[in-house]
Amino acid sequence: MSLCAFGLLFVxxxxxxxxxxxxxxxxxxxxGLYNFQGFQAxxxxxxxxxxxxxxxxxxxxxxxxxxxxxxARVFNGIAIILGGSILMIxxxxxxxxMKRGKSFMLGVVIYAICCLCxxxxxxxxxxxxxxxNSVVEEINEAGGIQFGDSCKISxxxxxxxxxxxxxxxxxxxxxxxxxxxxxxxxxxxGLDEPFFNQDGTPNSTAVI
Numbered sequence: 001m002s003l004c005a006f007g008l009l010f011v012x013x014x015x016x017x018x019x020x021x022x023x024x025x026x027x028x029x030x031x032g033l034y035n036f037q038g039f040q041a042x043x044x045x046x047x048x049x050x051x052x053x054x055x056x057x058x059x060x061x062x063x064x065x066x067x068x069x070x071x072a073r074v075f076n077g078i079a080i081i082l083g084g085s086i087l088m089i090x091x092x093x094x095x096x097x098m099k100r101g102k103s104f105m106l107g108v109v110i111y112a113i114c115c116l117c118x119x120x121x122x123x124x125x126x127x128x129x130x131x132x133n134s135v136v137e138e139i140n141e142a143g144g145i146q147f148g149d150s151c152k153i154s155x156x157x158x159x160x161x162x163x164x165x166x167x168x169x170x171x172x173x174x175x176x177x178x179x180x181x182x183x184x185x186x187x188x189x190g191l192d193e194p195f196f197n198q199d200g201t202p203n204s205t206a207v208i
Contacts, residue, residue: 002083005162006087008160009118014033015031015032015035015057016155020136022146022147033121034059063135068128069128082114086110089103090107107174111171115167115171129151136149
């Protein structure tokens, strides 16, 4: 499940987190946290094919990245780093010299942080990327296809929502299967019992 949650953070092109739809709504212009769908602003006779291309490119220096947008980038990066880390811990858990209880609790904490960070990355909806987008304004000023002022969640955003839900599910599931202290003590006590009594007969209490 954690593998699916981590993989969903990379579903679709990196420039398809948000989108602006043209009026009428037959053309979409996609934007990501770090890059956007390239476009070629034409004249009033532009067609949808001439207005944008399928490749992603980095934002130019003229695009203002405000504090909310930067924070969304940070939270998205934290989710990716911690998501990859917990995935490696799950894969190589048998090679780690860590107590089972601590391992479970570490997983719960990291899954919860990943869920929180993926959710907080949507603060970009309240940033300059979604409101007063300078790239969209440039296209609208050039004439031809006109795009609306409000953004919508695109493919990458939807997959990020799914990732957030899966990380939350992982945290709850790991917490529920976490061994209780009483179970750990009883298990440890059973290991202290000798397999044979002093007279050489097998100890039935030590047999599971």
